[in-house]
Amino acid sequence: MELKYVSPAIERNFRKRYLVNSPSTSLNSENSSSKLHSSSHTPISMYKIPSPGSFISNLDKDIVKACKINSSEIKKIQDKVEMFLTEVDEKIDMIKAHPAGSKSPIDYMPVKPLSTTPRKIPQSSPTKLTILKRKQKCPEARRSIENLMKTQKDFHNKKSKEDLLFKLQKSLGNIKTPCIEDLYSKIIKNEHSFETYKNLRHNTEIDPFKIFNQVCSNEKIPPVPILSKIQDNSLVLNRYRISDPMCSALGDALSFLPNLTKIHLDENSMTDLGGMTLLKGLILQKNIKSFYYTHNEIGGNFSKVFKEFLTNCPLTELNLRGCKVIGNHLLDLVKCLHACKTMKKLYLSEIGFPNNCVERLSRYIKRSGINELDLSWNQISQEASLKFFKYMKFNKHLTMLDYSWNILGSEEGDVCIILNNMLMQHPSLMHVNLSYTQINDNNFLSLTPGLQTSKTLVCVHFTGNNISQRKINAMMINLIASYKQVCISDSANKVYHPAQSISMQTKSVTSTLHNIKFRDRTGKCVSSHRDALANIGNSCSYNDRLDGREIKEVIFSRYLGETTIKDLKNWAVSEHCWVCERWVPFTFKISTLMLETICSVGEYKWSMQILAPVKLKCSFNLWEDISLEDYDANVYEYIGILPPGHHRFWVINNNTDVCVTKQFSRRKWDGYIVNEIIVPIRNYDLEPIEKIKDTPLAFDKNKSVFKNFVEDTEQTRKIMFENDKKHLKLSRIIKDETLLVNVYGVLLSNFAVIKEIFDATSARSNYPNIGWLDFSSFCEQCQLLDNKFLNRSAIDRCFIAVNVDLDDLDDNPQQELCRYEFFEIIVRIAMCKYQDLPLSPGEMTQKLIEEHIFKYSDPSLAIKFRREKLYCNDVNDLLEANLTNCQALFTKNRERLGRWISLEGYKKMIAKAGFNLKEDDIIKAYAFSKMSILDEMASADSYDRMLFVEFLESLGRLSNAVYGHMEISLTEMMDKTLESLFIKNGLKKRAPEVAKEENSDDLDN
Structure with missing residues (x-):
């Protein structure tokens, strides 16, 4: 047979797959091996193709099991294996004839007709299982790849060769199937991986875009222009259909793209396998902070790689909204979240959470540092909601919670009671969305204490619930005692012209009011894509898309921002949420010297007027008057929170003239000259206005483990002294009753300190009493000895006199001092030491206590x-x-x-x-x-x-x-x-x- 050319890439592919996976065993009979390669297969043997025994690695278990069950089946299995080998031989002949294609032509006929009778293999004893004996790995496989690399001098470096070998192995490492024919077809299909890495051999710098284009070309798929989609280290491919081959190409390219921090893939119809392939490329980035993977498929393959992705990347924002989770892999997905310690924003809406997943997620949220959480549209049950809010009581970092379109309302109201406790205790929660949660009037009123006592809560959504206007008014009375209209209340789809005092539909691109969070007629968020990642968007291009909306928003809101904004401190009912719509504080400063009068007030029909020297009439609050406050000479100021977009206003001076100011741009609007401003969108996240410090709670002994410990008080000390006084023998040395009472008063007033000194001295060795040696040391320490009256002999006499037991107490040791004896010996020593001074016994005792006992002794400091x-x-x-x-x-x-x-x-x-x-x-x-x-x-x-x-x-x-x-x-x-x-x-x-x-x-x- 004529020797035909075999592509080096196919040969390396062929060698790499089968030589790596073949066990290092050899056939028992070398003759059998030679026979298998003798007839009509000389070209393949010249290329050192492995023996047929190496092709049956995936049949080991089947053959062993068959041999053990019935030895008579071995021949049938050998025939089956030989049939596979025959087909592989024919495939190799086809590849030699057509090296450039991965598929045989339509009119392809085998060079050699396919044999219907398998070639005979020498039989051996079934018990020895000789067919399972393998030939050792062919060492030429690695050498052939290394020889190929030596064509470029860069690959003489050992590290470069090892890196390339690792990438080659990793590219084909996932190809595992028991069928040899399928294995071979997959190897041919993944030929592009070898071609790509072969081209990289000669490139000193890796170009990820060339990799991507090369892979797309090999797969014959149109490449997505990813270069134009990368801005500010962010890749946004929203609403592109990304197939599995495209995912493979993106995975290869993403592994080499430098410094990517954001990957947003929204509505790409990606499969579970494609998502896994893409994640493998993202793992090598190691800097991904924001990952959006919405309305795609998630299964077992994705979950396995997802945990490694969360471990290796410092992810702070994750969005899996609307993903289709296959089978029971949602629990695995939630378990993977525990691997991420840096998460700040988590969006898991429209997935569908069973009860066990909610509980597992709640445990993670409770311990994490997540600031923003979206669990809307999951139909979470009341039972799961009850556990969720119980866990949230222990969370300290959450600021934004969207729990809309889940089930909270019930006749018992247990969930709302737990929710109310959470609102009262949470230290940082600012925004809660409870729309369409089946809350009734009673449930609604049970949340009043939470809104009243929360120090950080600013917006709560109640849209779409069965709440009557009477209960809303009752809530407002409870919150602020009287209803107060503020500028957050406005019509979402209409703007009033001051001259006409009628409503007109907004159709122009310069709509007065703008919603960043658009909703359809059912209230569902339908357009929340963020294609421009660096800046959320240009506010001047936003239009009001709520025309014709039938659902009326019910939002309780207040503003706890700058202290200069006074009107928004109280709660009010609104159709707008300044948090969701990203309103920002804005300051008007108007100088009366720069005003230009355009007409008089009488030309307009004003619906509302207030008396003020200088005031504004603005479109953002339906042209109601806004009074300006004095800021400086001829300068007036107003600070408010405004929605983003175009806004128009006039300045009314002295309640007579309608003016425009040169400090802001002027435009013609419907035939009128107005000032116009463009308020930017708030592009920063909110935090509590005042950082609620975790001030430690005061220690409450009655609620602690020490509640049963009885401390000394004035009353207990008096009881102890009265009990000790019964055994004192001071009446024998102080005959005057008045003087004796005076001494008792001195001892009682100093009882606390003397007792501490007694406890410290008695604890040295003879606890609970004081021995003679210890008391001698105590006297020396307190410098009681002198050369006049109080020497050691005098102290010994006092010690002996005190130990005389007149009451014959069994618990009183004869050679030691108990507590009452310690008090008595202090009096005796004082009267001995100061006997020449004109002092009473009480004064002597006080003098000794102050000048010696308190001054030089060591109290126990137990208290x-x-x-x-x-x-x-x-x-x-x-x-x-x-x-x-x-x-x-x-x-x-x-x-x-x-x-x-x-x-x-x-x-x-x-x-x-x-x-x-x-x-x-x-x-x-x-x-x-x-x-x-x-x-x-x-x-x-x-x-x-x-x-x-x-x-x-x-x-x-x-x-x-x-x-x-x-x-x-x-x-x-x-x-x-x-x-x-x-x-x-x-x-x-x-x-x-x-x-x-x-x-x-x-x-x-």
Whole structure:
């Protein structure tokens, strides 16, 4: 047979596909391989075509399964495989004869007639499965491609060769089908990919437009002029029909286009497969911030690549309006949204959301930073709406919400009640569209508190709901106490001429009022395309397209912008939404020195007049008078919010003259000279007028985990002192009753500080009492010793005298000071130290307390720590989130027969956690966390019984003892401490945020 030429591109295509996917095994019999290639296939073997065994990789599983089921079927399967091989041989002969075409001609006849009888393959034992043994990969495949690259010096670079090989493999990596004939046809069909990359071998700079044009040429499809559609790093291909081959070409081109940030594809009739191909090219951009993919198809293929796209691109705006979602892939699409952390604007209207998708989306919105959300026209049920607004109560960033054409209204009004709570609590929501949501009168009035208390809400749409005018008036009375007409109320499709006082239809391109958000007779938005991305549009070209509209808009609106705009602060009912229509603040400054009188007021029939030195008559408010305020000498000013577009006005001076001013352009309008202005469209997004700071709520102990902790008060201190006074022996040294009462008064007035000093001293070693050595150190620290009366012997005598127990109290240790004895010894030391001074015992005690005890001693500061650090919302949130774990930890370490933890049990718990603390620090954490004992002699064992609320406080003090040297907050210290304690006891710490989200997620309980 004559050797015929085979295209290098086809050969590389052929080698690349089958050599990559063939397993690295060889046929058991080399003779069989040689026989298969012996007859009439010499040219192919010269090109080192792989053995037939490498073509059946997709039949492995079928053959193995067949062999295991019935060994008698092996011969039939081998015959079937041989038939495939025979057809492939004939296809190769055809390609050799016609290398330039991918399809055989109509009159094509095979060079060799197709054999009806398959060639015989030597049979082997079925159990050995020799037909599955493969020949090892042919190493010439990669070398042949590398030799091809060596024609250009740039590809001597190892990195360049590897990059090209990777692109070649990626281009054909998605071609997977079990049928060899289909595989081969797809390889031929994708020949353009190899041709494109072959041409790129000789280009040092990649031109994406050449790639696109080359691919379109190979596919024989007309290319879209994408170069002319790219402006300001934005590609807008709205309403172009984009087929799958076009998507493939765009995907190749988009992967090389530089610095694209916006891709808008609206109504392109793209399929699921085409969308996936396009997304693969967009992933390589990595800078896409705005992606519009509306009225196209979304399925499993798109969803798989969509998650990677959201992960790699810093997307801030996503629009999937009106997309046809195949099967149940909407839930997969919503799950993909969790991969995007930068989303700010999300439009998911006209898709159709089942309940499970709404709940999943709500979880994402609750945690995200999305500012603008559109869920209109989805027919969301009441049940799903109820959960949605429950989740929205925890959102803090949303400013714009379109929930129109969903179901909210009901006789019970549960959804509207939850919605009202959300409006009252939300810190940034400004605009809500509730049109056509089946809201009735009762539902409508239930939203009144939300509109009244919201600090940021400015516009709420109620169009198309079953609301009576009486209820609208009642709402207005509740909002502003009296109805006030403002300039936002106007007819959408008519303009009044001041001379005629009648309405006339607007037909000219210079329509007075303009709607940016156009709607049809049913209220559905029908024209919201934004083809000019850099600037939303030129306001002077907008026309009023609401002529003949039968639906009357019902919009509650107010303006919370500049403080100089005073008339719009109150709520009013309007047919216009200045937020949707992108109205902007505008300032008129009129100088009376530049006025030019054109006629007198009497020539016009004014319908309304107000008395003002200088006033405006403008078209944007139906030519009603607008008074100007004095700005400066001979200068008057008006600041208002105006719709974009053309507006005309006159200046009325002294209520007599109709004037125009030279400060604005003048035009003739219907035979009259008027001033004319063009108000631009607002091209910036709205934010709350005043940033609502998240001021932390004041800590409320009664609502915290410490609510059962009883702090010291004046009343409790008095009770403690009265109980201690019963055991004092001061009457033995102070005989005068008056002087004794005076001493008691001094001790009671200083009780709080002295008790703190006692707690700090007793916590050093002999808790809950003070030993002799500790008291000696205390006297030295307070510099009580002198060389006159108070020496060590005198202090010892005082210590012994105080420890004499006249009442024979069992709970009073003989060699230590309890609380009442500490008060008594202070009085005895004062009377000993100052016995030569003409002072009463009370004055001596006060002098000693002020000059020595308070001045040199160290109080426990337990109360200060509790008030300044422990009692705060952050600590409470952490403990509240882990309250169950803390209770379990407390139960594991408490005494067997009691509901408390002893000091020894507390020490064991800390030792088990591995904290390296001194015993003094542990005792202080335990002692300072205890509530005061009102009568310690009646219940002295209470000092060794730590209750659960005391245990919670001790966790904070323990954390400060362990991590106090670190410059972190107490909450962070406690977080580390709890983690260590919980791990050693088989518990798991929970973060406050996770606990709140879990609690909020379980909204039905």
